[in-house]
Amino acid sequence: MWHLAVQEASSWMMCINLNRMPLTTKMTKQKIALLLLLATAGSQTSCRERPYRLATELAPRGWAYRITFKGKPMIYQAQIPAVQGYYPFRNEADARRTGALVLQKLEDGQLPAVSIAEIDSLRLTR
Amino acid sequence: MQKGKLFGWMLAAVVLSACSKSDDTEDENNGNWKELPEMSASPRSEAVAFVIGDTAYVGTGFDGEKQLRDFWKYNPANGWSQVASLPAAAAARSSATAFVIDNKAYIGTGFDGRVRLNDFWSYSPATGGWEQKAPLVGPDPTISLARRDAVSFTINGKGYVATGSDGAGTKDVWMYDPAGDKWFTRQSFGGSKRTEAVAFVLGQNAYIVTGTNNSELKNDMWVYDAAADNWTQKNKIANVLDDSFDDEYNIVCSQAVAFTANNKAYVVTGTGNSISKATWEYDGVTDRWTKVRDFEGAARYGP
Numbered sequence: 347m348w349h350l351a352v353q354e355a356s357s358w359m360m361c362i363n364l365n366r367m368p369l370t371t372k373m374t375k376q377k378i379a380l381l382l383l384l385a386t387a388g389s390q391t392s393c394r395e396r397p398y399r400l401a402t403e404l405a406p407r408g409w410a411y412r413i414t415f416k417g418k419p420m421i422y423q424a425q426i427p428a429v430q431g432y433y434p435f436r437n438e439a440d441a442r443r444t445g446a447l448v449l450q451k452l453e454d455g456q457l458p459a460v461s462i463a464e465i466d467s468l469r470l471t472r
Numbered sequence: 473m474q475k476g477k478l479f480g481w482m483l484a485a486v487v488l489s490a491c492s493k494s495d496d497t498e499d500e501n502n503g504n505w506k507e508l509p510e511m512s513a514s515p516r517s518e519a520v521a522f523v524i525g526d527t528a529y530v531g532t533g534f535d536g537e538k539q540l541r542d543f544w545k546y547n548p549a550n551g552w553s554q555v556a557s558l559p560a561a562a563a564a565r566s567s568a569t570a571f572v573i574d575n576k577a578y579i580g581t582g583f584d585g586r587v588r589l590n591d592f593w594s595y596s597p598a599t600g601g602w603e604q605k606a607p608l609v610g611p612d613p614t615i616s617l618a619r620r621d622a623v624s625f626t627i628n629g630k631g632y633v634a635t636g637s638d639g640a641g642t643k644d645v646w647m648y649d650p651a652g653d654k655w656f657t658r659q660s661f662g663g664s665k666r667t668e669a670v671a672f673v674l675g676q677n678a679y680i681v682t683g684t685n686n687s688e689l690k691n692d693m694w695v696y697d698a699a700a701d702n703w704t705q706k707n708k709i710a711n712v713l714d715d716s717f718d719d720e721y722n723i724v725c726s727q728a729v730a731f732t733a734n735n736k737a738y739v740v741t742g743t744g745n746s747i748s749k750a751t752w753e754y755d756g757v758t759d760r761w762t763k764v765r766d767f768e769g770a771a772r773y774g775p
Contacts, residue, residue, distance in 0.1 A: 420552065421551050421552050425600070427553075428542065428554060430559070430601040460554060462560065
């Protein structure tokens, strides 16, 4: 389920990029080839405008995820949520898996809080 | 049981930015509200909020179905980050109260969906973790001091918890000393029993105002001198005098939010005759209220 969410998250980001490219713009062959590559690699799902976006990035310690809502910053998570103390995400996959869970909650209209039990089930590297 | 069901999330953030004007909708000179990132489409009510240094924290509350234990901090550039949740040994709760002493927040009392609570927990941003503290217990431990919708404030490194509901309104006042992790009896609130009031501190004095009891909204306001352990009444917050200064006063409400900035106190939103977005500014020197710019978000109550 999470893999699906992650895949979708990355694919619709590419969708947006494509959509913003005016069709009438003159493009070089390389650009068109690159776009086609991105399109086939990225969009297995239909292109939909979604208000929430998930992205991961390197943090001062370890990894972090960001969730934006209609382009505005909403959540920035550079520590494993809910657990006592400050534990960074040790790798990009951990940050993305956790962020995908939060994204799913938001898209389902729930509060974006993650519980200790959910963190345990994500089996993050500590 | 739950009355409030509105949007707790934004408020702390909005409050933090209340004194910084933005350019887009500036008018006159009576302040401006600026919208900051929402937490989610799903609302939470009866949360607690506190500020440590420059960072606002919001947590616990009620989402319409269950009591909550999560806590979040707000950073203007990045948005919200979820920090450590209230530990499993603590009940998830709403209608709790919080005060901050020496960069640690103390959160306690409240309602777990079945019973009112008297336990206290401390959060330290230095460690990112929670510690259990002494529960609110008086000299006679057989008398339960468990309550919800209390107010709290901090003066001179001591935390105070006052009023709230133990099933009915209360007026007792308790002082917490973090050095000994102990609670002490203080002079009871000078006004009548109440719940869902607000408290704020100007200078070395704490004020308690608004609130309700037995469906009656309270119009009296009292100031607490911590050194003398004494309550003194101030002017009422309704048009009760022949003088003209209170002619426009329409401040009575419950479940409002209070904060201070630049030595003035602000009481915002709440529920009175209708759910409010009014903002009132209080000057402790002159003992006068001024209506300033309305809160620009949706009218609300139940922080």
